[in-house]
Amino acid sequence: MRNYGITSLCGWLLISCSWFCLWVLSYYFIMEPELAILLFPFALRLGTVLHTPKRYWLAVYGAEWWLMVSLAILLDQPQWLSVIAASLISVPIIWFAQKYYYGSQWRRLCVMGVVIFSTALLNVLVFSSQIPSLQMPSLQILSLQMQGVQDAALITAPLYSLWMVFLVSVTGGLMLVPSCYLIWSYLFQKSWIPLTVNLVSKPIELRSRHVVIYVVLFALSIAAQVGLPEELRRFAPFCLAIPIILLAFRYGWQGALLGTLLNSVALIAARSGVSNMEITDLLLSLSAQSLTGILLGMGIQRQRELNQKLRHELNRNHNLSRQLVKAEESVRRDIARELHDEIGQNITAIRTQASILKRVENTPMGESCASTIESLSLNIYDTTKGLLTQLRPKTLDDLGLEEAIHQLVRELECEANGISTTIIWNEPTDVDLDLSDATSVTLYRICQEALNNMVKYAQATEAKITITFENDIYLTVKDNGVGFKPEEALRGFGLRGMKERVQALGGEFTLSSDSGTQKPGTALHVVLPKL
Template identity: 45%
Template sequence: MNTFLSRLLSVIGCCFIFSAAWFCLWSISLHLVERADLAVLLFPFGLRLGLMLQCPRGYWPVLLGAEWLLIFWLAQEVALAHPIILMTGSLLTLLPVALISRYRQQRDWLTLLRQGGALIAAALLQSLPWLPEGKEGLNALLLTLTGGLTLAPTCLVIWHYLTSTVWRPLGPSLVSQPVNWRGRHLIWYLLLFSVSLWLQLGLPVELSRFTPFCLALPIIALAWHYGWQGALIATLMNAIALIASQSWHDHPVDLLLSLLAQSLTGLLLGAGIQRLRELNQSLQNELVRNQRLAERLLETEESVRREVARELHDDIGQTITAIRTQAGIVQRLAPNSASVRQSGQLIEQLSLGVYDSVRRLLGRLRPRQLDDLTLEQAVRSLMREMELEDRGMVSHLAWRIDESLLSE
């Protein structure tokens, strides 16, 4: 029973909030297109598509039902034309939304591109019933594309923030913590938004052709610093600045085309920058992995060197000692034989030569100082053994390496 009540309350709250937002956006759209039926295809369409692309399927009937109730109410109050065409188009848009909902991607750039493709397909299907109306079909397509690509990405940004943030319950420990307003980010947003408004309201008429190029600068700046979220937020700021300007009243189609161009720029640039960030992150991970692999290879090599040096020292050292002992015994057994004494001395000299050669080989294979001394002391000992001063070379070692950070 409690589950049913909570579900009912969530449905009622969702319906009320969506209806209020839908009506406000319809009022803004009506200010732009001056026709009640076409105003439904601008920002209200983008709001519904943006929410349907993010929320679970169980809420789709709530969104459609609330929109149909509002269309029916507007048809009674303001004589809204073509309500059946609007409802039919909203039903057709369920097809691309249902298809895209089956592919939930963890990669943000792929999600952006797929949802952008779903928005374009939904805009085509929403404007499909308007084709018998002639020119109104092209206007409907332009309105749906502009509204969908302008508002739906904003829903994605908000949904991504709500679902990716770790929310903690409000408690005494959390209440005592100060609120981090991130003033630097707010100042950046306000500054760029002010620049966008100034570009729309302050530039002379002679420089109006450069306005679209100037409006791309906030998108590039925020996309570079904040990724795809910054690109979409900059697109929304530019859209508000374009709507707030007074130069579009004589040419509303130019405004819609500008909004559409800004939205496409932000969407594609955000997806591209996010893709580059993911590639850079994967390259960084591979670099760290290769560094760890190289460290393990070096550690394995040093371990093999240590084992080989130990085996050579133990086995060959004992063998040479045994040879020298036997040579001494032979010399004592035949003290009067000059040839035997000479052969024994030769064997001792050869064994000592072999021992010296093995010691030099062990020093090159695994210096003994590495096991007995620290790395700095071992390097200094090596420099002393090289006898650089005797060769006329002045040497100085400035050791600045923290050996605690080094592995074996």
């Protein structure tokens, strides 16, 4: 109870000081004490109670009512009962709105918009009771209009006052209620680091670049409002859109709101008169830029969040693809090992039995059957060996990636086919090279597919394989063959499968060819991350 009393008292004092300062600023701006309450003070109370627990509302409303009564007595304004009534009647609206004020920023901003326009309409309804009735007989209105401009102005004066009530309420709400949300979000929704010894000893890092941007944009806004010649004065509002767009692009709707506040200060500071028309134009400018800035910032921030979710999903898909590639290679390795052990032993046993049969059976038919069995077993062994190589290159497990590529060049008989092959292996000497199984197999398969196509179709005489290990792994396979159209090559399963595997590992696959030029040839470039 003691903490509640101290908190309420401090809140009452803080709200009283802020409310009175904003009323002075609003009065300087509008020059009407009653309308000045509807501008910034009402918006401050609206934004405060929307983010305050209900048990502290009495302190907030008490500060406002006390100040309004004091100002009414001081300024001898007994008709201020309307603003007190408007403040009192707004309680159910905010009470109902706070039930739905939770969740994402977009939901909160939508609730703010509904509350701002609802309270503005409520203010119009309350103030309409003290404005003379607009319901006049048509003949009386016609006779008044025929008497002159002054009498016609009397007819439109009440309508103008109601319009001013609505405009002032909306303008103040759009400017201050989201600002209260920003302050509340920064103070109560951020994770604050405890003040420990390590944090105290750490030097303070000021983001001077951001401060400079704010100051420069603010100075340019004031200079555009004050320094432009009279014939270009109407183009000043277009200049005010530049800082809003820049801050919205950099910081989302929070930056757009900050830009609108800076522009509002510039607009108020640069005004030159106090006519009703000028005040109306200024209020419309403030409302329009506040609403436009917030909506623009919301759109940009929403797009940024969607891009972030897209990047997250892409990273997640890449991780899943890597896991699938690893699982595939693990299954291939296990199957190859089992086939090699089981089939190899069985074929050896079959050949042994066939040899025994040839020695035991002396008939020509028996020897012929034994020779056939032995020949078929050798064919099965050779076929199985080729399948095992396709499943899992045994040289890669036994010799490593570099020696496996050299062995691949020898197995494909590149030299015998007239292709002089050069292998450049750029491995860092100060770092231990530890490639994952999926990366090693992928690099080997790409070299295998590229060399196989080169031997079959390229008619090349020179080939160069370059593998460089840096932050990423770079593989380049070039030849001086006849070349081809890359889009036709990717229609097959070989290179297309390699491209999909590279992309699954989060890498880049590029195939270029100069078919039909003076310097034909094909170049394959692959970039793989270290997994």
